[in-house]
Amino acid sequence: MSCGQHFKVAIIGGGPAGIGVAVGLAKRGIGPVVLIERRAEVGGTPMGYRKKPGGVPTFVEWTRGRVVFGEELAGRMAKRLAKTDTTIRLSAQVTQIDPAEKRLTLLWPEGVCDVTADAVVLAAGAREQTPAEKGWLAGARTARVGFTRHITGWLDGHGLLPARKPVVVGSDLIAYSAAAKLRAAGSDKPVMIDRRRSPSAGLFERLFFRRWTRPDWSGDVTAAGIKGDRSAAGVQSSDGQDWHGDGVMICGELVPNTELALLGGLAVELPSRQLQLARGQALSEPGWFAAGNVLGGFHGAQWCYFNGRQAARRVANFLE
Ligand SMILES: Cc1cc2nc3c(=O)[nH]c(=O)nc-3n(C[C@H](O)[C@H](O)[C@H](O)COP(=O)(O)OP(=O)(O)OC[C@H]3O[C@@H](n4cnc5c(N)ncnc54)[C@H](O)[C@@H]3O)c2cc1C
Structure with a gap:
């Protein structure tokens, strides 16, 4: 990916929600799409919950009716993402956003870089207080x-x-x-x-x-x-x-990861840090959407994946 590149859609966060968005957009034939993830691998929070003998599985996979290790669940999602044409930018953190211009500033090992898009989805998850x-x-x-x-x-x-x-x-x-x-x-x-x-x-x-x-x-x-x-x-x-x-x-007591939104001036309620939604998953600025646990409410990983798929539908409607 080169600096200054323009994409149809940019996704901030490569967890279950961000992957769901990318897979949903690919199924609709929308591209080019970039997914930006600050960690060295996609999969988000569940990926850190490694499978090991004697370990405790803590992620519900509703579609298979069982409880699995986060890594298994996220791994299956990552495989679906790999089958799409999404540009995946790893070890790249979005540090600033310009909502009106739909411009994202990324910090990655090679330096600082800007990308723009017609639509942006915030899928940055939640964090503990x-x-x-x-x-x-x-x-x-x-x-x-x-x-x-x-x-x-x-x-x-x-x-x-x-x-x-x-x-x-x-x-x-x-x-x-x-x-x-x-x-x-x-x-x-x-x-x-x-x-x-x-x-x-x-x-x-x-x-x-x-x-x-x-x-x-x-x-x-x-x-x-x-x-x-x-x-x-x-x-x-x-x-x-x-x-x-x-x-x-x-443990627990999660808050939505809305620092970027706050920094960029998107409407966020304080002190809850909830994003203010214009309609559905659309944010206060046209062309901006959110998916997964950044929306608050803190749902399971598979719910976030399907919520991402739903956000893709809303993005597609916006781009039409
Ligand atoms: C500490 C913790 C423990 C949990 N434990 C469980 C559990 O045991 N069982 C269970 O079912 N659920 C658990 N959950 C909930 C589960 O992880 C979530 O439901 C699911 O991962 C949410 O998906 P998401 O894509 O919205 O967010 P995440 O999985 O958090 O993904 C967000 C991604 O965005 C990236 N990101 C954030 N900001 C930026 C940025 N500025 N630039 C680039 N990338 C960015 C992050 O690195 C991350 O990969 C836990 C959640 C947390 C926070």
Whole structure:
């Protein structure tokens, strides 16, 4: 891909949603299309959830009626993408957008580059909030304080156990999945705390993970602090309750990845960071669309793929 190139459609993000958009556009014969992904491979968040013996599969593949490892699911999506003529730009991060000109500025190993398009789809996913943003968990980010993506990296990427006695902060599906993975990798039974009175994961989700662990639950924790100077030693609540551990794993509470939209002046609601939609998946600026978890609501990977396919239909209507 050369700098200054013009495409019919540019897709920001190569996760399930971005892949769905590219596959949907290819089926409609729309091109040229560029998909820009800041990581070295496509597949997005699920790709980091590697398949391994004794591991915990956490991605529902509804079309096959089973739960699989993220890598398997994302791998199948990536194969579908490979059959299209999409230009795939890896290790390239979109750092700035000009919504009116539909111009994207990319930072890639070779330098800085601009591309333009007739339509752009934002499929940048979601991210976990920082402890500071969460507001109720004070304390320094010492060693052995990690987010879900760190836990995944340690366990799935490097085969390392980040904590033998983990304290899991959060109680949604992602928190239960992290607790199960830690236990399956050899940790003690995890402690799980949240400010909610009862876990936010649904009953079926909790039952699914019970095969690996049933964390010791403490709800209604109004404010808490991470203990430990050099390395995490647990969590203490403002009313003096103590949860000892040698690692604090902060999970869940995702926010849409809308920094680019904010930077470029697309309409975004604050503090929720939700994109303001003009209609369907169309954004405030004509020719701009969104797909997948960047829309908020936080759906499974396969839902995001099909949502991407749906966005392709809307883009095709716009381009007609
Ligand atoms: C921490 C975490 C853990 C999760 N765990 C589970 C689980 O166990 N089970 C489950 O079913 N679901 C899980 N999910 C949800 C699942 O990953 C999503 O449903 C799905 O991946 C969303 O697809 P997406 O394409 O919208 O976003 P993503 O898969 O996040 O893909 C977005 C892509 O956009 C790229 N990107 C972002 N910004 C830029 C930019 N500026 N320039 C270039 N590229 C960019 C990112 O690198 C990423 O590859 C988890 C999500 C998160 C965030």
